[in-house]
Amino acid sequence: MIKPVIKWSGSKRSQSSKIKSFFPTSFGTYFEPFIGGGSMLYAVSPEKSICGDICKPLIDLWKEIRDNPDQLADGYSERWNRLQEEGYTAYYNIRDDFNANKSPYDLMFLSRTCVNGLIRFNDKGEFNNSLHYSRPGINPESLRAIIKDWSEHIQGSEFFADDYIVTTNSAKSGDVVYLDPPYFHTKGRYFGTIDYERFLEYLDDLNGRGIKYLLSFDGKRGEADYTVDLPKELYKRHEFLPSGNSTFKKVIDGETEKVFESLYMNY
Numbered sequence: 001m002i003k004p005v006i007k008w009s010g011s012k013r014s015q016s017s018k019i020k021s022f023f024p025t026s027f028g029t030y031f032e033p034f035i036g037g038g039s040m041l042y043a044v045s046p047e048k049s050i051c052g053d054i055c056k057p058l059i060d061l062w063k064e065i066r067d068n069p070d071q072l073a074d075g076y077s078e079r080w081n082r083l084q085e086e087g088y089t090a091y092y093n094i095r096d097d098f099n100a101n102k103s104p105y106d107l108m109f110l111s112r113t114c115v116n117g118l119i120r121f122n123d124k125g126e127f128n129n130s131l132h133y134s135r136p137g138i139n140p141e142s143l144r145a146i147i148k149d150w151s152e153h154i155q156g157s158e159f160f161a162d163d164y165i166v167t168t169n170s171a172k173s174g175d176v177v178y179l180d181p182p183y184f185h186t187k188g189r190y191f192g193t194i195d196y197e198r199f200l201e202y203l204d205d206l207n208g209r210g211i212k213y214l215l216s217f218d219g220k221r222g223e224a225d226y227t228v229d230l231p232k233e234l235y236k237r238h239e240f241l242p243s244g245n246s247t248f249k250k251v252i253d254g255e256t257e258k259v260f261e262s263l264y265m266n267y
């Protein structure tokens with residue numbers, strides 16, 4: 001499986017090669033307006049892509065991975081060494097720095113040393129996860145190799161801190177858009193929430209513009225079926241993809257359950 005450079009909740013890492021198999025064989029520009037940890041971007045590795053996310057610190061980090069991989073790896077190494085020498089105060093000082101200045105260098109470090117590697121912000125946009133005491137954080141040279149590998153994969157990608165509608169404004173017939181919005185029924189688990197009606201109008205608009213889309217959407221989780229029925233006229237194909245186990249569930253009650261994700265396509 002792909003080694004993530006940015007660990008992100010809701011990552012499509014375990015499903016990315018399956019989802020990729022449903023992509024059209026050829027297309028123009030690739031758009032991914034809910035980029036998160038970018039697992040589909042890596043799996044598809046398009047020559048040219050336009051990516052976005054409403055979370056600005058995340059987008060700033062993507063730009064550093066693309067443009068300054070070695071400096072970013074050096075920045076991690078310096079902070080990681082500080083943590084080994086000074087202990088937990090280094091982590092909390094760096095977290096304060098991040099919340100004051102939003103430096104992607106601090107975010108890279110926090111994401112690799114916080115509890116379960118979960119990037120988490122409070123309502124004020126402050127990073128609020130704690131230090132993972134029992135783990136040292138990934139070794140700097142291992143992370144450097146991952147950053148450099150991803151950097152090579154995303155040289156043809158542009159990143160925008162914008163709403164999904166804005167990010168895909170320039171898409172045209174022949175282009176493809178992969179959509180992985182936050183779950184509509186679990187408000188607040190991700191950064192930002194999105195309005196369902198506005199999202200349906202958006203899909204209708206993509207159809208009208210002749211743009212192909214693939215949409216990962218609320219699926220079936222264990223016994224409970226959380227499927228939100230997408231209006232039939234908006235898509236042509238609906239698949240259920242097994243996606244491994246729900247780590248979210250595992251954390252809560254110590255057991256795993258099968259998770260299915262919906263994939264809708266308008267072609």
Ligand SMILES: C[S@@+](CC[C@H](N)C(=O)[O-])C[C@H]1O[C@@H](n2cnc3c(N)ncnc32)[C@H](O)[C@@H]1O
Nearest residue numbers: 010011012034036037039054163164180191192
């Ligand atoms: C399910 S996650 C995407 C995960 C990604 N596919 C991966 O593999 O890591 C959804 C993303 O949508 C972003 N988001 C929420 N509201 C948004 C909006 N209105 N426009 C663009 N992105 C938004 C969140 O910040 C989050 O990164």
